Amino acid sequence: MNRAPDFSSQVAEQAVHWLMEMQQGALSPRQQMAMQQWLEAHSEHRRAWEHIQRVNQRLRGVSSPLAHAALNGPKSGSRRQALKLLLILGAGSAATWGMREHNPLPSLLADYRSPVGQRRKVALGAGDQLHLNTASAADVRIDQRLIRLLEGEMLLTASHGFEVRTAQGVLKTQGARLNVRQLADRTQVALFEGRVELSADGRAPMLLPVARQLSFTSTIVGDAQALDANSGAWVDGMLVAAHMRLGDFLDELGRYRRGQLNCDRKVADLLISGTYPLDDSERILDLLEISLPVKVKRFTRYWVTVEARV
Numbered sequence: 001m002n003r004a005p006d007f008s009s010q011v012a013e014q015a016v017h018w019l020m021e022m023q024q025g026a027l028s029p030r031q032q033m034a035m036q037q038w039l040e041a042h043s044e045h046r047r048a049w050e051h052i053q054r055v056n057q058r059l060r061g062v063s064s065p066l067a068h069a070a071l072n073g074p075k076s077g078s079r080r081q082a083l084k085l086l087l088i089l090g091a092g093s094a095a096t097w098g099m100r101e102h103n104p105l106p107s108l109l110a111d112y113r114s115p116v117g118q119r120r121k122v123a124l125g126a127g128d129q130l131h132l133n134t135a136s137a138a139d140v141r142i143d144q145r146l147i148r149l150l151e152g153e154m155l156l157t158a159s160h161g162f163e164v165r166t167a168q169g170v171l172k173t174q175g176a177r178l179n180v181r182q183l184a185d186r187t188q189v190a191l192f193e194g195r196v197e198l199s200a201d202g203r204a205p206m207l208l209p210v211a212r213q214l215s216f217t218s219t220i221v222g223d224a225q226a227l228d229a230n231s232g233a234w235v236d237g238m239l240v241a242a243h244m245r246l247g248d249f250l251d252e253l254g255r256y257r258r259g260q261l262n263c264d265r266k267v268a269d270l271l272i273s274g275t276y277p278l279d280d281s282e283r284i285l286d287l288l289e290i291s292l293p294v295k296v297k298r299f300t301r302y303w304v305t306v307e308a309r310v
Contacts, residue, residue: 007048008184009135009151013116014038014260015048017302034299038260110137110150117256117281119234128158131235133181134256134278153181155235168218169200171208179213179232186215190231239276239284246270246292250306257281259302266308267294 007015018035021027027035039046114120114132122130124142132138136152147156148165156162157177164171164180166187171180176194180187189196190213199205201218208214212224213231229242230252239256241249247268254261256278270292276284285296288306295309 007044007051010254011042011044011048012052013258014045014302015052017258018049019052031300034303037299038303041260041262111139113137114152116258119237124158124162126160128160128162129156131155131157133234149180149182151182153179153234155179155232168216169198172197172199178208183215186217188215189213190227192227192232233275234278237278239278241272241274241276243271243273246272246288246294246306253281253284259300259304262303262305264305264307267292267306270294 018038021031021035039049112120112122112130112132114134114136116135118134120132120136122132122138122140124130124140130138130140130147131154133153133155136154137150138154139148139150140146145160145162146165147154147162154164155178156164156173158173159175161175162173164173164178166180166182168187171178171189174195176196177192178194178196179190179192181189189198189208191208191210193210196208197205198208198216198221200216200221203219203221206221209224211227213227214224215222230240230244233240239249239252245268247263247265249272250261250263253276272288272292274287274291276287285304285306288294289296289309293309294306297305297307299305
């Protein structure tokens with residue numbers, strides 16, 4: 001049986017990027033340096049890199065649609081997604097894929113997906129709408145009034161009742177507008193208006209407070225807090241910071257661009273406020289150099305570090 005990989009989906013994306021870059025030809029000296037720095041930045045990176053090499057070796061000679069897409073798909077399309085999925089599923093998944101072809105797979109085979117850096121709007125009928133944030137995926141069954149958030153973040157505006165399922169629980173809505181984000185170990189939900197009932201395994205159903213946000217696992221529901229200034233702003237293409245730590249700001253910005261966006265710990269606690277357009281992350285980085293005592297160092301477009309200005 002395959003063990004679940006001990007690295008995140010974001011790190012898997014980075015490992016896929018480096019594998020595809022290497023397969024396009026020899027890396028330039030700058031790329032070699034950037035890749036080496038990525039490998040040495042965290043043990044999680046090295047584990048992902050070793051894992052994807054094993055996956056790539058096992059693809060040879062395997063007859064399956066997923067293996068074919070990973071080996072032969074276009075550089076920026078199906079091949080990247082297939083490699084990422086195989087990396088997350090496990091090194092042995094390519095060999096067993098033919099026998100599991102009809103099993104449901106997260107994200108790659110979702111009804112609706114939005115790639116990194118893009119957002120998507122889905123009409124649900126009768127004026128109801130579902131928005132998907134960057135790197136998100138969801139299955140939608142309108143006839144069953146059911147939405148399953150597989151990955152990423154969504155904002156639902158619906159006058160009709162829907163059931164929203166995440167990895168940690170079920171949200172039953174009635175005339176609600178809410179933002180739901182699926183994290184590795186918990187779900188975050190912000191309720192702007194309407195009625196939403198939360199059911200998590202092992203707990204009695206509870207009504208969520210309006211104009212509040214909270215996180216929950218399958219067994220624990222966190223305390224409700226005031227809505228964050230940035231809650232739902234992504235739907236309008238904006239990133240809103242209100243005295244936000246620079247490290248947290250860059251973590252959030254990094255969701256909307258491929259590659260690695262690093263923050264030197266010397267400047268991570270600097271505070272930032274403002275409203276920034278998500279569709280131009282390079283412009284946001286340029287603005288940081290104007291408003292804060294920082295310098296943006298670009299090794300490649302996929303490896304960027306914000307550090308103290310000397």
